[in-house]
Amino acid sequence: MTISGMRRRSRWLRHLLATGAALAILATAACGGSAGDQEPGAAPVTDQPVQLAVAWWGGPARADLTQKVLDLYTQKHPNVTFTTQWQGYAGYYDKINTSAAGRNAPDLIQIDNRVLREYANKELIADLTPWQGSTLKVDKIDPKLLGTGKLDDKLYAVPLASNTQALAVDRTVVEPLGLLPPETGWASWDEFGAWAAKVTQGTGGKVSGVRDESANISFFEYWLRQNGKELYDGQKPGFTTQDVTAWLELWAGLRTSGAASSAEVAQPANAGDISKNTVVTKQTAASFSYDNQLTELNKATDHDLVLVPIPGATSGAYARPSQFFTAYGRGENVGTAVDVINFFVNDPEAGAILGTERGLPPNDDVSAALVPTFTDELKYVAAYDDRITAQAGDTPPVPAQGDNQMGQLLIAAAENAGFGRQTPQEAAAEFVSQATAELERASS
Structure with a gap:
């Protein structure tokens, strides 16, 4: 083997060891099941203080808009407050995996479809299906787009926005x-x-x-x-x-x-x-x-x-989710976390704040209300997205682990x-x- 070949092999082995360690962390986090303190489908807590941790990746503009929506939620639900953590994409999942190993992952986690299957199989994230139709309304989200957050007909993640x-x-x-x-x-x-x-x-x-x-x-x-x-x-x-x-x-x-x-x-x-x-x-x-x-x-x-x-x-x-919000499977207040997810995707005021920073709003009614307020540039993007997704192929399966x-x-x-x-x-x-x-x- 050449020296360059040996170096490539060495880098590959180091990569396998690193990713193997990350999966071991997730496996540890999954031990003992995924049920939090609330029963699946339980209503949001409204009669006592709740503090939820929220994590996402992105730049300062995303952080500012996300914080404004969280503040608006607190304004409407004074018993709920938030702690936040955000960073660039590089190293983001390493931090989530490490916190999961200590059974202390954020209550709401922004993910993309690249880790959805892995996180669902490791029971890091909650099955949201029991909340669907009650706390979580998804009837105004295109079924193809919503389907990108499903695995084995169970909903694990809700698109925050879409693009193509x-x-x-x-x-x-x-x-x-x-x-x-x-x-x-x-x-x-x-x-x-x-x-x-x-x-x-x-x-x-x-x-x-x-x-x-x-x-x-x-x-x-x-x-x-x-x-x-x-x-x-x-x-x-x-x-x-x-x-x-x-x-x-x-x-x-x-x-x-x-x-x-x-x-x-x-x-x-x-x-x-x-x-x-x-x-x-x-x-x-x-x-x-x-x-x-x-x-x-x-x-x-x-x-x-x-x-x-x-x-x-x-x-x-295909209409793809730019990012999802999911709920930590072992969270103490999963029902409240699900209600926050619902607020992000369905509340008109929240939609107006978020705009298109993450992509086009997933809720058809919110999107329709926002488009007339868009700049010409954003109207152009929305028209392009509508035209292409109307001609798009079927939604691909959730990516492999x-x-x-x-x-x-x-x-x-x-x-x-x-x-x-x-x-x-x-x-x-x-x-x-x-x-x-x-x-x-x-x-x-």
Whole structure:
């Protein structure tokens, strides 16, 4: 084995040990069942003081808006107060897992679908089904969107907001070239590749048509769905080595034609930092985005950006939860925590405060009331979201346990292929092998 190969193996072993320790923590937290002091379906406490801990990730703007909604809840329910903890995404779940090991996790936990199956199976989060229809009203949430928080027909998490997939395209760059795409996008990947190559040519190579998105697990999932597959088949990968090879070769071809940026340009944005998005840095004319991120992207650039669907069939799209709120399964006041969740998604005043910072409101009535008050930019985002989700495919199954590691594994494979350290076939084979092992380990 080469020295570089030994280093990769060492990093991989350290990764397995670290993630194994995290799962051991969750397993410890699950021992003894998940029932809190309240019976399932119990009403919120109103006759004695209640203090609930709330955790979420995000920036200062999200923290400010979330705190305002919590303050409003306290104003309407004076017996309930809150302590809060928020931070960036990196390390967030490590902190949740550690607190769960001490049986002291926050009463309300913001999660994404990457950990939903794992947390439900480990009984870290409560089954919310007993509260559905009483304390928790979900009839104004699109069933497809609500279904993303269900596992085995039990509701474990309620979407705080929704969004869908898009390409953010720099109108300022492409319109003078006569290359502004129609709002319906490109009928095929070949058509898209030809467009992106023309953009690169038209700018004299100063701006590439599209960022190399081969490391983007969400984009890969979309492409799989266009090809009749899902990211997961139960607790196994839903893709083969041949599928991953085809994906990596697709992007290799786009790089070779000049349509896509080099791996060197793409790499800084692979971790998902929006400030390093290559449309913001003006290195490419297009990059993957979720529609609700348009506002933040526009704030970071003086160029005009538009949303365009992913190339090819919109069967790859789906209405996805940007985040969920869940209740800690061992909480002493689960019924009250559920009532707070209900307040976040159904109260019109709460909806007006939250706006679209997390995404579009999940409650149809709240959304309809808010849209007339939106800026033109937000109305544009809402219209895009409505148009794409109306054409979207079925809601994918809840991600497998271990999903939160898949993104990092794909980044490693894509960068190995993009920088020429491995062929697409070699990188694909290693990715599938590691992904399979990780999913098996996560469920053991």
